[in-house]
Amino acid sequence: MFSRDRWSEIIEALTSNWFRTILTAFGVMWGIFILVILLAAGKGLENGVKQGFGGMATNSMFMWTQVASKPYKGMPKGRRYSFEIEDVAAIKRQVPELMIVSPRNQLGGFRGTNNVVRGLNTGAYNVYGDYPEIIQQEPMDITSGRFINYSDIDEKRKVAVIGGGVRSELYDKGEEVLGTYIKINGVNFMVIGTYKKKGNNGDAEEMQKQIFVPFTSFSQAFNRGNKVGWMALTARDGSSITNLKEDIIDVVKSRHSIHPDDDRAVGNFDLFQEYSKVNGLFIALKAVAYFVGVLVLLSGIIGISNIMLIVVKERTNEIGVRRALGATPWSIRGQILMESVFLTIVSGMAGIILATGVIYLVNFQLSQMDTSEMMFLNPSVNLGVVLIALSILIISGILAGLIPAQHAIKVKPVDALRTE
């Protein structure tokens, strides 16, 4: 079926009317081009928006204390309470699906007053007391020095990791940062590293103006005792934090004598849920891309089918001659089908190549610009999509050829030869 003669027959038939062949091929090429471009644009938007999450561990939630809204065990409503460092171990023990539980304390905040001094320079920054794992939940690039480690935690070292924004405000350009001291609320901390955070939210600049110090040193230096301000919790891959949320909050409630039905006592923000919403949006977007692309492709395929019908009509005489010379119905049918599939695949490939070229150009242009603030990044289609498109093409090529081929073998040689 795939002999060299077959191929030369197909090429001969298709090249006998170049203009028409190209016009026909254009329909399919355009369809697949639109499909690939739409998918790539969707992917680009997805990449751009997901970049906004700054590579944050998305299977995470944050949890903080609020006011108990129900009286329980003889205690009144409106009672304030606070997380304690023992809660962390208890949560880890009772909810083993959690990968990281980071207790955090914080100084400063939105429009906080100046709290950090270095020489003549002062600034207002968020200062966090953290465990080393926080870097996995809130990824940042360490641009010099190192991040906090467990020796710092154990020995309660007064060390600090500062952001690029802090550095540019407190230090002169080119000045050595590592090993210098900054004074946070009157306590000296040695700078051991600098970081840069990713992400394109509105507070991108704010995020570079943070200072991280070991949790234990923070507690001691700023008199927090065993209190914990809030927590960042990340579930292991394979279990979703949204499902674990209930269990975690129950642990906290039982440890702090809060009414089991009190929904307001523990505040939380579920990053995974937000992320899922965004993800759902992109699944919908992809479905729309496929829908539109496949429909455009379909019109191209109908075009091929249509042209093949005309070709069959036009070649009625030729088909009759071939049958008189001994062509079997299958060889006629095969010929028409192969022509249609061949035309579809070649034009489809042209469309894919064209689309890939356009995507390449866009990527090239994007790479010249600073994309960290953009909602569009690295538009691409993976090989799977191309293979799907290709199989759609082959199937549709067969479908497009089927009706004309059936038409062709219905031609009786005797009738075919009579048309002059």
Add this chain to the structure above:
Amino acid sequence: MIKISNLHKSYRMGANSLHVLKGIDFNVEEGELVSIMGSSGSGKSTLLNILGMLDEADEGSYFLDGVPIKNLSEKQGAKYRNKFLGFIFQSFNLIGYKSALDNVALPLYYQGIGRSERIDRAMSYLEKVGLAQWASHLPNELSGGQKQRVAIARALASDPKVLLADEPTGALDTTTSYEVMDLIQEINDEGRTILVVTHEHDIAQMTKRIVNLKDGLIIEDTVVSQVRALSNV
């Protein structure tokens, strides 16, 4: 070679049916050159179509080289046509986008013969009809007589038992007609059986036997003394 007895054929035209062949008995021996004559509507083309297995009779029997031609499947029909018959048409029916050589090679392609052998054999038949130097030309670059000679080469290519020619000179002027008839006579001299449908008396006189058809019946079947086409050119 061809044995036909009591052949009937009618066409259905809406409610009426048109009885075209009303019982034809007809034999052709090997090596004969027979012309079938008759006015239009006499059924000569229908008879040729049935002989060429392009159409099937309603009634009667047809043996070709001892093989019964009856109820053939499309595939078998294609195979028999390829093996037993060579067609020559009034309008040549060459495939326009194929060169003369490829046109001649087409029946061999359907026999499943390899490319190089196909080309060799097609070339030798083109030489036989004197068109070797036109092998690479497309049909629309050839004159009518040349086209018909290519068509004859194509009909010969599969080495068939019988050549069926439907008004082979109908689209040609007299001189060219005679040249084509000369070629047909030459092929017949080599012993091949040929049937020619024509309504031109001078062409019919160049065959060895004239069968006259009228209203679906054979009214006359005479052996004539052959006029050599070459003497008229």
